[in-house]
Amino acid sequence: MNDLPPTGHCTEEQILDLLLHNHSPGIRAHIDACPACSKLLDDYREVQRHLAGLPEEEIPGPLAERILRMTSHGRGGGESARKEGRLGIITTPLLIAVAVLAVVALLYLLVGSAVMKMP
């Protein structure tokens, strides 16, 4: 009891010490007898319950696959691999389009030159 401040009630630090360490017998005895301090401790216990009771989230499947895949590439380059992946999504269709255009242009030139050579 000698640890109590002049107010006659526990400080919040004392309550939290009790909550988190549970090794203050004098404070424990006071709280058991004091409704105000007991209420404060209950409030903190509720916070603790809130925090401890939050559900654990699962790692999304695609993320797990991406992380584990980076070792099979033989490099620590998962992040860059992912960036390459994203880049690939954009560049692959572009490359295909350019290739198709190039083929069409080549055919046009070939056919055009053949037509020009015709008598």
Place this chain on the structure above:
Amino acid sequence: MDERDFKKIYDAYAKQLYNFILWMSVDRSQSDDILQSVFVKVWRSGGVPGQENERRAWLFAVARNTCIDFFRERARRAECGESGLPCSAEPDGIDPTGTWREVAKLPFAERAAIYFHIRMGYSYAEIGAMTGMTETNARVTAFRALRKLRNLLVRKEP
């Protein structure tokens, strides 16, 4: 470190790290990026501490530092608040109870300290070692966070 060691570390710690990162960022898509960066660092590190408690502390320190890097980068891109560290204004569909929303209001150091202490059960000395704080600072930081959360979650101070 070979693939098998990496897989063992992933299996043992990935979910814990993911939940810590989610707690710190309160943003699913960002948490995905941060977790991936953490494991890139693990893979590139070549090895992790052998003792279980040291390994866990090391991994969480890497995760915490990676969170800081991401938040700083986001601040640099002027996407968030004044300090650049904790700026998750709106939790990303994580929490129907509102707890995450209140957690997101805590500064970065308080958020980390409270997570390590309440959710992971670390001592203040261990939290200090992981976060670069003294043991006393870690204790004060966790207390401060709890006090704020009490006001936010349990009852508003008049």
